Amino acid sequence: MVFVPFDATEDELAALSVIRDGIPATMAAPLRAWITEQLKGPFMNAIGVAANLRLAHDIQSALHVDLGAGVSPIALQRLLQEIYSRGEQTIMRVTDFLLSRLSPASGSAASLAKTLEWSHCKYKADLSGKTARLSLRLPAGMEEVTQSAIESAREAGPLLYKAWQYAFGLDARPAEAMDFAVKAVERVVTPVVCPNHPKPSLGNAVAYVRDQGTWEHNLRVDGDKAPPNTTIHHMLQTLWAGQHYRHVDQNAVPPTLEQAQAHVQLAALLVGWFSSGVIRRA
Numbered sequence: 001m002v003f004v005p006f007d008a009t010e011d012e013l014a015a016l017s018v019i020r021d022g023i024p025a026t027m028a029a030p031l032r033a034w035i036t037e038q039l040k041g042p043f044m045n046a047i048g049v050a051a052n053l054r055l056a057h058d059i060q061s062a063l064h065v066d067l068g069a070g071v072s073p074i075a076l077q078r079l080l081q082e083i084y085s086r087g088e089q090t091i092m093r094v095t096d097f098l099l100s101r102l103s104p105a106s107g108s109a110a111s112l113a114k115t116l117e118w119s120h121c122k123y124k125a126d127l128s129g130k131t132a133r134l135s136l137r138l139p140a141g142m143e144e145v146t147q148s149a150i151e152s153a154r155e156a157g158p159l160l161y162k163a164w165q166y167a168f169g170l171d172a173r174p175a176e177a178m179d180f181a182v183k184a185v186e187r188v189v190t191p192v193v194c195p196n197h198p199k200p201s202l203g204n205a206v207a208y209v210r211d212q213g214t215w216e217h218n219l220r221v222d223g224d225k226a227p228p229n230t231t232i233h234h235m236l237q238t239l240w241a242g243q244h245y246r247h248v249d250q251n252a253v254p255p256t257l258e259q260a261q262a263h264v265q266l267a268a269l270l271v272g273w274f275s276s277g278v279i280r281r282a
Contacts, residue, residue: 174260
């Protein structure tokens with residue numbers, strides 16, 4: 001949780017809601033100190049404090065980057081210089097790799113999470129899964145909706161979590177994000193909409209909702225301007241159509257990251273609504 005001074009002004013409170021790009025100046029020193037602590041080797045020699053050579057090799061292999069770590073020991077400061085000379089992307093990918101080696105419940109993971117949170121930067125430490133990872137921060141409220149959906153749906157939750165990681169993690173994969181988002185929605189929708197279908201799928205559910213016309217939600221409706229059944233059908237149809245590159249034309253242009261992120265956010269809303277009973281048969 002972001003620290004809010006007891007006498008914060010309205011302008012200061014507004015500033016706390018702004019997600020800051022890059023590595024903010026106030027975060028630079030504590031982030032470097034955290035990376036340094038993780039990379040530190042168990043001994044000193046003529047080169048000073050040595051880096052953990054095996055860990056340096058693992059980073060080079062995992063991130064496909066040459067940081068100068070060879071057969072001989074490498075000085076910790078030299079390794080840090082190599083990392084920082086490559087800019088923000090490499091710095092944060094190394095941070096993500098180091099975080100992934102820690103238990104989400106560890107003090108080191110919590111320390112990094114606090115540093116990122118208090119700096120209001122665009123990166124956050126996701127400690128909710130079995131593996132701690134970095135992801136991109138969203139405006140307040142959006143992440144809570146997805147986390148609530150993940151926790152409320154036993155079978156769909158893990159699939160939605162994977163979709164979220166592929167959409168908002170540093171190792172973004174738009175197509176995989178959309179695939180897992182659809183699978184998550186299928187897990188909660190098909191047992192409710194088409195439980196007896198021999199091959200239940202999102203496409204089947206879209207057709208059933210469209211043709212049956214017997215679905216409703218518990219939101220307030222303004223006359224016949226947005227009938228519940230139409231709204232639900234259009235939401236499912238939009239999610240299904242997002243996979244046009246698989247359903248209709250496999251030669252179509254792959255989805256962009258922005259499309260995948262919107263796709264996952266819509267999936268989170270549908271998973272939450274269906275699993276909590278907001279959407280039901282009339």
